[in-house]
Amino acid sequence: MPLKIIVCIKQVPHPEHFSKISLDPVRQTITREGIPAIINSLDKNAIEEGLRLREKFSGKVTVISMGPPQAKDALEEALAMGVDNAILLCDRAFAGADTLATAYSLAYCIKKSGQFDLVLCGNSTVDSGTGQVGPQLAELLNIAHASFVKQVAFEQKRSLIVTRALERGYMKLRVKLPALLSVVKEINQPRLPTIWGILEAKNKEITVWGAADVGAIAENIGLSGSPTQVIGVCKSEIRRENEIFEGPPEEIVKKALARLSKLQAI
Numbered sequence: 001m002p003l004k005i006i007v008c009i010k011q012v013p014h015p016e017h018f019s020k021i022s023l024d025p026v027r028q029t030i031t032r033e034g035i036p037a038i039i040n041s042l043d044k045n046a047i048e049e050g051l052r053l054r055e056k057f058s059g060k061v062t063v064i065s066m067g068p069p070q071a072k073d074a075l076e077e078a079l080a081m082g083v084d085n086a087i088l089l090c091d092r093a094f095a096g097a098d099t100l101a102t103a104y105s106l107a108y109c110i111k112k113s114g115q116f117d118l119v120l121c122g123n124s125t126v127d128s129g130t131g132q133v134g135p136q137l138a139e140l141l142n143i144a145h146a147s148f149v150k151q152v153a154f155e156q157k158r159s160l161i162v163t164r165a166l167e168r169g170y171m172k173l174r175v176k177l178p179a180l181l182s183v184v185k186e187i188n189q190p191r192l193p194t195i196w197g198i199l200e201a202k203n204k205e206i207t208v209w210g211a212a213d214v215g216a217i218a219e220n221i222g223l224s225g226s227p228t229q230v231i232g233v234c235k236s237e238i239r240r241e242n243e244i245f246e247g248p249p250e251e252i253v254k255k256a257l258a259r260l261s262k263l264q265a266i
Contacts, residue, residue, distance in 0.1 A: 001157055003059035005050040006113070007083070008106055008121040008137070009043035011067050011074040015126050023233045039074045042122025044081075044190040045183050049152065050120050051082050052188065057154075060084040062113065066094055066105050072206055079201035080193035087113065091210035096223030099128075103136035105221050108214040110141060119180040123148055134182035144175050147182040 013021060014036040022031045039047075050061040063078040065071050066089035075086040087109060094105050110116060119141070124131040131147065138145030151163035155174065164171040165184055175181075193201075211221060219225055245255045260266045 001057050003053055003057050003117045004115060005053060005059060005061045006110055006116050006119045007043070007046050007050045007061060007063045007078070008119065008133070009047065009063055009065050009074060009078060010040045010122075010125050010127075011037045011065060011071045012040045012125055012127045014038050037070065037073065039077055040122050040125045040127075042124065042183065042185060044122075045185055045187050046120040046122050047078055047081055047083060048188045048190040049181075049183055050118075051191070053118070053152070059117075062087065064089065064106060064109055064113075066090075066097075066102060066109075075206050076201055077193060079204045079206075080197040081191060082197055084204075086204065086206045088206055088208045089210075089214070090208050091212075093211040093216070093218065093222050096226060096229075097221060098226035098228045099130055099132040100136055100227060101221050101223075101225035103133050103140055104225055105211075105214075105216060106133070106137050107140040108216045108221075109209060110137075112209070112214045117177050119143070119178070121180070121182050123182040123184050131182070134180060138180040141178075141180065144179040145181070146173055146175055146179070149181045149183045150186040152181065152187070 013032050017035045020035055024031045047061075047063065053059075054061050061083040062085040063075060063083045064087045065075055067074075069088075069090055071088055071090070075088055079086055089105055089109055094101075097105060110119065119137070121134045121137070123134065134147060135145055146162045146164055148165045149162050150165045150170070153161045155161045158177045160175045160177065160179065162173045162175050162181065164173065165186060211218070217225075223229065243259065245252045245259075247255075257266070
């Protein structure tokens, strides 16, 4: 049963460099220049799950990302991991998109790419964490959807048994294909690109599509298609009072305890 699998990924700032992210009060956007970018961690789990399903049932895995030209780096890594095809949605018309406009853009791309069986994506991203794009995309594609997915098993040819992670347990669902699954990190351990994978990726072409290529309606994408927009940004400054105690360790402990007691902290 060959499967046509689509994986939606996003290039995000490296979490280890979040402290370098700043706010631009004029453009009202996050300044990310000079900050290393990587594939969103949960999106790597989605890629891995797509590859495992392909290895088990055969078929093809196509990875899609929307972003600036440098997002090609993320797609090249996905190709090195073993995916078959890569598509970059790159157009100024896509800029400023919120989650809904992003979902619309991805939906246009998926519809243009033809028939599919399964769409996979990370449950959320480290730079926003809304978890909204997956469900919105499923609605726009008019297919079944499950989020917080930690296990996938085929019950029949076109039916999956999906295990969803809950706060105090789990839920099992029967999902018919085509479907979209938003996965969590417990689902698998993403593989590292091999030397051969990296070399093969150099010979794979990345398809670049703009808004016109996918037939996107201007009112549904980018800033104009975003019902939520940033109207202002501000920097939160936390000021804390501090005191320094000096002397022998025994005296410092007594002073600290007395001070904490006075502040009703203990």
